[in-house]
Amino acid sequence: MNARQHSLSEGALYTDMYELTMAQLFYRMGMHEMKVHFEHFFRKYPDYGSHQAGYCINAGLEWFVDWLKSVRFTKDDLDCLRGQKRRSGEQMFADDFLKWLSKQSPMEGFTVQAVPEGRVVHPDVPLTVIQGPFAMAQIMETSLLNRLNFQTLIATKAARVREAGCRRLMIEFGLRRAQDRGGNASTRAALIGGADFSSNAGMSCALGYPPKGTHAHSMIQAFMALGEGELSAFRAYADIYPDDCLLLVDTINTLESGVPNAIKVFEELRKKGHEPVGIRLDSGDLAHLAIQAAKMLNDAGFEDTVILLSNQLDEMVVWQIISQIREEAGRYGMDADHLINRLAYGVGTRLVTSRGQGALDGVYKLTAVEKNSRWIPALKLSETPEKIINPGFKHVWRVYNGRNHATVDLLGLQDEDPEQMEPLELRHPTDRETWRIIGKNNIGRIEPLLVDIVRDGEMAYEPESIEEMRKRRDHDLDRLDPGVKRLVNPHIYHVSLTPKLWNLKRDLIKKKGNGIIL
């Protein structure tokens, strides 16, 4: 891509064509500056085939905000739109509309609220709420979904791998199999969701983390082709990185060549006053090889070296490795917990592609329009009741129980306050027969989830560090029931409506629902 292609494809035209054709229609109908309310939420947790997540980790907001702050229709963007033709040969977009577009700044007239990055989030809960003029609110849909869907997907996968790996050191390794520059978004999301570090040199530097990595098979191969062996290659590496020596031991044969050679080099290092870091296993039966390699390292006096595992890891593979070690370690006189605590994980392809579920189904739905200074709730019907949106201009609260565990995310209307509701009545979003009552004494705390991002056209968002997001993530994860965090078949976390919102939804459906009854 040349510079012009870059600028065209990442600026204001980073959107779907229909957003622009609709925007022109709204302009033509005089609806373009009508205030509307859109909500972004996802409908289902990622389902990786044999196992579905019980929570997600919200991520991607800052990159959407960056786009929002900087984007303008440039002359080149407008020229491209001017060049689009109708079937009749006329301009698709008329000059008056293009002139209007050229004056738009996407924050003007907008109020944006969002759930901060790093938080645990659940389906049907508005994660980003956009209120502002119709045409621009429509145009920003694609960019918003593109930024938030993907990073939330990857942060969620990263959190699952980290939980499966007992929160031991985890490094994201996926750039080579990632989606072109989407790989940079993966790196960021992985760092928010669960990875401690990444191999991605540029993105790590940009975010202030040291990139991590050691060496590849090609280094050993080159030494071999030149008539030297694995041992010479290891020695060369140890010579140059004496305090950071982590050796890849599977180029020839892990237990017969790699580990013995690594131990030789580690002994030489120690004599010179350096402590080795450890070894990396990248093929074969990782659990079995980790036990055997650990035994050899222990016998040689290197009990504290790291054993970094890689090769198509994801949460299920990591879980399996740990289970196998727990079962098998004792048979070789090894302490399973000690071994598990020295493991680290290099997680690549399956993390950055969210193996099993490559997309989050986040949507952006119109929930209200303003007419004569009054908000009118909008409805999107569907023959599947779960796909009928929750209408209106809403608030979101997280309710904690007496043990300070999150027990429900509650959606209500803008003028409601659950602190004033006694008892708290929680309605199932689609099933009229299902509700729950919580008395005041079973409620520890009620917390609003949305924070201001743009307030009346002014940016209210301060860029945050990844560390802040990680703190939020751990704080939220520690307040989830273990059943919700389970890798397979998790408990379903409740997302409920206030009775007032429930009644609004039911009445609207009754009025416009073409026979659909909740």
Added chain:
Amino acid sequence: MNARQHSLSEGALYTDMYELTMAQLFYRMGMHEMKVHFEHFFRKYPDYGSHQAGYCINAGLEWFVDWLKSVRFTKDDLDCLRGQKRRSGEQMFADDFLKWLSKQSPMEGFTVQAVPEGRVVHPDVPLTVIQGPFAMAQIMETSLLNRLNFQTLIATKAARVREAGCRRLMIEFGLRRAQDRGGNASTRAALIGGADFSSNAGMSCALGYPPKGTHAHSMIQAFMALGEGELSAFRAYADIYPDDCLLLVDTINTLESGVPNAIKVFEELRKKGHEPVGIRLDSGDLAHLAIQAAKMLNDAGFEDTVILLSNQLDEMVVWQIISQIREEAGRYGMDADHLINRLAYGVGTRLVTSRGQGALDGVYKLTAVEKNSRWIPALKLSETPEKIINPGFKHVWRVYNGRNHATVDLLGLQDEDPEQMEPLELRHPTDRETWRIIGKNNIGRIEPLLVDIVRDGEMAYEPESIEEMRKRRDHDLDRLDPGVKRLVNPHIYHVSLTPKLWNLKRDLIKKKGNGIIL
């Protein structure tokens, strides 16, 4: 991301950390300018779970070449590297190495060959061949794999969807569920592999294609919230886009509301002298709804309108829709072929995430190093024979049979010429018992697959249009046996070695293979 973060994360540091630590090692050992030979290839066709591809469409090369042309280590890149610390607290990268890096331009001293974009390609065939100084050849690994793996994956999926849809009009719709700016790579790859157009406004403009799209449910919803109905919304759209009127008919109820309202508006349009484009179905039983909607449109005199289908389409869903129409159309007095010919497909999430297989397993392996002006083949062993690389500095030819069908991709050594081999002996890459002989009279043509991209440090690549790549794709697809193109359980296309390459591989393994025997 701010401008600095952009530049750090997309330039020379768009690589894995270990490429840089290895580069420093090569520098320190005096190996950094040693000439080496790396080959990029993939090992397996994408396997989408229940069905595996029988071919891939090569894509992504130009974006790698663009990176190669423009990339330099900037002062900021070098400062970031200078800031990386060892565990001892010293600089990870020494100043002399950083100074050397600052002078590198990645094309200097390189020869790069590649298979052009749009071509049908197969496993184990070198698709990109890099020859040049070791350190820089190592550093470019990540960027090369990142660009080529992903676009080849998506172009392949797009080709399959297009074949499943009988090559009818196909539009890529995936940006909102794509991987941040990886979505732009998806758009490009989809256009190369099978999509006729994309909804991605910016990337389409950048590549010179008109972006396509109509309107969303939100337009109808807004009219409904304001007390108007679907019909008013359709009328408004038809008014503004009288010659480009394609209406989304499933917001309320497809057959009871959407299609009848669309027909009303189409009749009004026709009275005014405009021909409608068609309708879009985005939910429900698409095959059944397409038949019913077509019947209603035909009865109203709109036999030629397009019926655009969308909603989680991929090659299997499209295949199923077409099969169902073939079975069911007659029952309603409809001609299946006529209906299939008026269908078009909007393909989003499942295309841009390559549903079922989210990554191509492309690798970049050292196959030879130069010592004393002689090329020494390098080997990467594995206990899995299929993962042992084909060593040495190779050529690739495609052999066509008398019917002008591609019959085998043949790998041989640099000094070989299959035109001179009589008969042609084709060895299986790993199974010593399997070979095939083709006599001269069964060979139509032998075609070298690799073309020069960089010749002795000079760019030899001319940017190509997507149209050229598409021509190549169709040319190659038309020369594949139908069995190889089958969606499920395809014939395995042969990739073979010349006897000389086979013998080299066998001898090297015997010498260094730790007991592995081919």
